Amino acid sequence: MTNTETTQNAPSLESAPRGILLLHTGSPDTCETGAVRRYLRKFLMDPYVLDMPWLLRAMLVHCVILPMRPLKSAAAYRAIWTGGGSPLVVNTEALRAALEEALPGTVVRVASAYGRPSIPEGLDAMAACGAGETAVLPLFPQYAGATRGGVTSVLLREAAKRWNVPSLNIVPPFYAHPAFIGALAEIWGPMLADFAPDRVLFSFHGLPLRQVRKGAAGGLAYDYERQCRMTMEGIAGRLGLDPARCVLGWQSRFGKGWLEPATDDLLAGFPGRGAKRVAVCAPSFVGDCLETLEELGIRGKEAFLQAGGGDFMLLPSPNSHPAWVRAVVELLR
Known part of the structure; x- marks a missing residue:
């Protein structure tokens, strides 16, 4: 095969669909106490959320928060739970669908740092669709380490584990846009x-x-x-x-x-x-x-x-x- 043929047959960046990844913290899988406990454990053990030494964070989460907090939080979730699940998940999925309709040829997926679909699942979905450069929109208008900082750190850590490291363009905070x-x-x-x-x-x-x-x-x-x-x-x-x-x-x-x-x-x-x-x-x-x-x-x-x-x-x-x-x-x- 000649160099010309190789160039002609190779997929170009222009032909690859553009990807958009909507990023948020996530929600429990269900509004039951066990699911809320699992979610809170993952969320609260993030050092960006509770910025303290690991041992102190683990003691606070496992000995103080998790024994009682999930019961109260589960009741709160049940008060707003929908037939489609968590309102955050339902509303973000609706935004995803609307963006795909507004941007033909663009692959839009959702990923969450502490819930599902997870960030690894979101990156897998992008790779499976053959998305080229991916724009990442953390759904937080303002920057806080516990929100935008935390989910972005999870994204970058997971992306760095891959052999084919994805090309990611992270949209900055848009608080005054x-x-x-x-x-x-x-x-x-x-x-x-x-x-x-x-x-x-x-x-x-x-x-x-x-x-x-x-x-x-x-x-x-x-x-x-x-x-x-x-x-x-x-x-x-x-x-x-x-x-x-x-x-x-x-x-x-x-x-x-x-x-x-x-x-x-x-x-x-x-x-x-x-x-x-x-x-x-x-x-x-x-x-x-x-x-x-x-x-x-x-x-x-x-x-x-x-x-x-x-x-x-x-x-x-x-x-x-x-x-x-x-x-x-x-x-x-």
Whole structure:
């Protein structure tokens, strides 16, 4: 065979389908206690999630958290579980399907660091489809070591184990990207206009202060708290919201020394300060999940109403809304 024939017969990068890998933390396989325990064990033993020496982390997880926490978490999951499984998995799959429809010839797959399909399964799926360069979109608008950092580290570690190391292009945090801000404004704007809340609570996932400080030491690219504030300011500015009516809170607090004010404290305190009509959004989540549907939509609403609140509205995550699908396409360019 001549060199010319070899060149003509060899597959080119241009002919290989482009791949997109949607990356997130994952969910338990079921809402039963055993499945939740297995998921939490894998999640919490990641040093990016609990940043402490291995022995201390293992003792905390196995002796303190796992004996009791899975029972409580399983009940929370059962409150929001769907016929298709975990809302996060269902919503991410819907986004995957919408992206494949919007991008003909592109292979789109989902992978999770601690659930299924796993990251190795996602990489296998890409290889099986013959995908060339793969764009990886961690589904976290802001950078936090415990979320984007953790799942990215798992991805790179698994990719490095392969003989044929895949070509991966990781999309950076998009906390202030005009496409992201514009999509949320398009989705939430009409809802807020109709609801006319006294306060709009922007609830972001909380972090231990030690992790916030470690990130901020690396500059804006790793400054989670500052990125969250920029997201809130971008959305509020795009919608023309009164800054005095916009409040930032931190949810999912797990112990002392976390970012404040806590979302649950704010919701319980709003009625006493005259805010009895409250809208809540969670711009650190692009897919509705346990933290939005149960923590905010059930427990947060209950705390607000029990404190004397009147009307409560939880704005949906963008999920697979057409505006968000268009934004993702823009982020991938």
